[in-house]
Amino acid sequence: MGFAHHLATGESRVLGKRLEMTALCADGREIPVEIAIARIQQDGPPSFTGYLRDITARKQNEDALLEAHTRLAQSEERWRSVFESSAIGVALADLEGRFIATNPVFQKMLGYTEQEFEQLHFLDITVEEDRDLNSALVADLLDGKRREFEIEKQYRRKNGSLVSVRNSVSVVSGSDRVPRFLLALSEDVTRRHLAEAALDKARSELAHVARVTALSALTASIAHEVNQPLSGIVTNASTCLRMLDADPPNVEGARETARRTIRDGNRASDVITRLRALFGKKSTPFELFDLNEAAQEVIALSVSELQRNRVTLQSNLATDLPSVLGDRIQVQQVILNLIRNGLDAMSTVEDRQRELLVMTERDEGGGARLSVTDSGVGIDPQIEEKLFEPFHTTKGDGMGIGLSVSRSIMESHQGRLWAARNEGPGATFSFVLPSSTNT
Amino acid sequence: MDKLVVVVVDDDESVRESLPDLLKEFGFAVLTFSSAEEFLASGSTARTSCLVLDIAMPGMNGLDLQKELKGRGDKIPIIFITGKRDESIRKRVLEQGAVDILFKPFSDTALRQALHKAMGSD
Numbered sequence: 001m002g003f004a005h006h007l008a009t010g011e012s013r014v015l016g017k018r019l020e021m022t023a024l025c026a027d028g029r030e031i032p033v034e035i036a037i038a039r040i041q042q043d044g045p046p047s048f049t050g051y052l053r054d055i056t057a058r059k060q061n062e063d064a065l066l067e068a069h070t071r072l073a074q075s076e077e078r079w080r081s082v083f084e085s086s087a088i089g090v091a092l093a094d095l096e097g098r099f100i101a102t103n104p105v106f107q108k109m110l111g112y113t114e115q116e117f118e119q120l121h122f123l124d125i126t127v128e129e130d131r132d133l134n135s136a137l138v139a140d141l142l143d144g145k146r147r148e149f150e151i152e153k154q155y156r157r158k159n160g161s162l163v164s165v166r167n168s169v170s171v172v173s174g175s176d177r178v179p180r181f182l183l184a185l186s187e188d189v190t191r192r193h194l195a196e197a198a199l200d201k202a203r204s205e206l207a208h209v210a211r212v213t214a215l216s217a218l219t220a221s222i223a224h225e226v227n228q229p230l231s232g233i234v235t236n237a238s239t240c241l242r243m244l245d246a247d248p249p250n251v252e253g254a255r256e257t258a259r260r261t262i263r264d265g266n267r268a269s270d271v272i273t274r275l276r277a278l279f280g281k282k283s284t285p286f287e288l289f290d291l292n293e294a295a296q297e298v299i300a301l302s303v304s305e306l307q308r309n310r311v312t313l314q315s316n317l318a319t320d321l322p323s324v325l326g327d328r329i330q331v332q333q334v335i336l337n338l339i340r341n342g343l344d345a346m347s348t349v350e351d352r353q354r355e356l357l358v359m360t361e362r363d364e365g366g367g368a369r370l371s372v373t374d375s376g377v378g379i380d381p382q383i384e385e386k387l388f389e390p391f392h393t394t395k396g397d398g399m400g401i402g403l404s405v406s407r408s409i410m411e412s413h414q415g416r417l418w419a420a421r422n423e424g425p426g427a428t429f430s431f432v433l434p435s436s437t438n439t
Numbered sequence: 440m441d442k443l444v445v446v447v448v449d450d451d452e453s454v455r456e457s458l459p460d461l462l463k464e465f466g467f468a469v470l471t472f473s474s475a476e477e478f479l480a481s482g483s484t485a486r487t488s489c490l491v492l493d494i495a496m497p498g499m500n501g502l503d504l505q506k507e508l509k510g511r512g513d514k515i516p517i518i519f520i521t522g523k524r525d526e527s528i529r530k531r532v533l534e535q536g537a538v539d540i541l542f543k544p545f546s547d548t549a550l551r552q553a554l555h556k557a558m559g560s561d
Contacts, residue, residue, distance in 0.1 A: 223522075223523070223524065224522045224523050227542075227543045227544060228451060228453075228522050229453075230543065230544040231454070231520075231522065231543030231544035232453045232454065232544075233544065234544040234545070234546065235454075235457045235458055235461050235544075235547070236457045238461055238546070238547035239457065239460045239464055239547075242464040242547070243464065246464075253460065257457070260456065260457055263453075264453060264457075267453075
């Protein structure tokens with residue numbers, strides 16, 4: 001075979017090389033082998049040395065490796081297609097905040113190409129008023145204070161227009177080869193925001209109209225009721241003066257008209273008393289409603305305020321809550337007051353998480369209870385008693401009527417509102433409303 | 440000379456009590472009735488120089504009485520008094536020929552001026 005050819009021509013396709021081939025074993029099995037033949041330079045007839053090695057194990061390893069590579073490629077492809085065809089924007093950034101990769105939705109939303117993004121920092125496209133909060137949240141993420149965060153903010157597109165987004169941002173823990181990076185899932189909520197703003201406006205207009213209508217009807221009825229005795233007062237007092245001015249003065253007549261003036265004054269005061277009783281009890285019709293739903297609406301309305309105050313809100317709503325009877329808007333006002341109160345109590349907290357827990361549960365008495373727990377400054381024992389008094393405030397900008405009004409609202413619902421210190425930092429404000437079946 | 444007779448028709452007792460005293464101080468003779476029906480039945484219309492009339496009353500109200508008198512061709516001057524401030528009512532009663540309408544509480548001067556307008560003198 002080849003040896004003769006080699007000896008004759010000096011050429012070789014085999015010598016000094018490693019070749020892989022299939023060998024046939026004595027028992028008929030075929031195995032992969034490696035063969036190497038070399039010429040031994042020595043005197044005498046040409047000598048060759050060769051070895052044959054069974055490489056079955058190595059082959060198996062190689063196949064496994066190849067398969068792993070294929071699988072990795074498939075996986076990579078799969079993830080890439082998720083990334084590429086995702087319906088929401090996906091952006092990866094290094095820990096400094098520079099974009100590493102962006103998907104087509106994100107690129108289209110902002111109007112930059114992938115290459116342009118690689119030159120940008122996320123703050124470059126974030127509107128100025130959202131930058132501080134956004135940076136602070138990212139810092140929390142990198143410090144390990146949070147695992148992820150959500151932010152509603154505005155980006156400025158390449159063409160200068162604004163887009164409102166809701167971003168979920170997390171740190172992806174890296175591997176030996178891939179350093180940690182930031183992952184942002186970004187949803188365009190501009191249209192939702194516009195719809196929400198329109199809804200909010202419609203809602204507050206409606207509430208305003210309802211209030212004004214109720215108020216004007218009430219005012220007319222108050223005016224009529226009060227004008228009757230006022231008219232008596234004016235007439236009697238005028239008569240009285242005339243009687244005293246007469247010559248000689250009609251003192252007895254004047255005395256009588258003065259008595260009537262007093263009587264009419266008392267009548268006016270009675271009218272006011274009756275109106276107050278009426279106003280306190282029946283100002284608005286009560287309806288049956290779900291306290292959980294009412295609370296969720298308030299929470300939804302408070303999201304941006306919570307975010308601005310860097311407060312994480314957790315809600316824990318009972319599934320077995322009885323429905324309650326009352327003025328839904330007023331009760332929501334109370335919930336909102338309690339949430340705001342919690343935010344205010346935490347505004348100076350820097351050394352711990354600002355956390356607000358809104359919890360509902362069935363009360364021992366069968367009513368529905370809602371509590372708002374904050375991790376704020378807590379209740380100063382010195383002011384504890386004054387907490388619910390009108391015009392008492394610890395805030396620079398407050399009217400001091402929030403808790404007082406809230407308590408009145410609860411009382412008009414046959415409910416209760418109270419405050420308690422937490423075992424840890426902060427305070428818990430709770431109210432309980434009787435269940436609709438108890439009233 | 441006999442005093443001019445002013446008639447007060449109001450379902451509110453305190454008005455029937457206080458207003459006549461003031462009218463008497465002005466120098467008038469006064470008759471009071473607690474309803475429009477009572478006034479019509481009294482046969483006093485002929486000697487009434489001026490009618491001080493409440494609008495909201497049970498039964499025949501002040502506006503009904505105004506219409507009734509007009510229908511009879513009775514030209515008693517009418518001064519309306521009412522606790523409800525309503526400009527559309529003012530327009531309506533003035534169109535129907537009322538001298539004036541006073542919203543409670545009204546001053547003695549306003550009442551005096553209205554009476555003056557009604558009777559040409561006091």
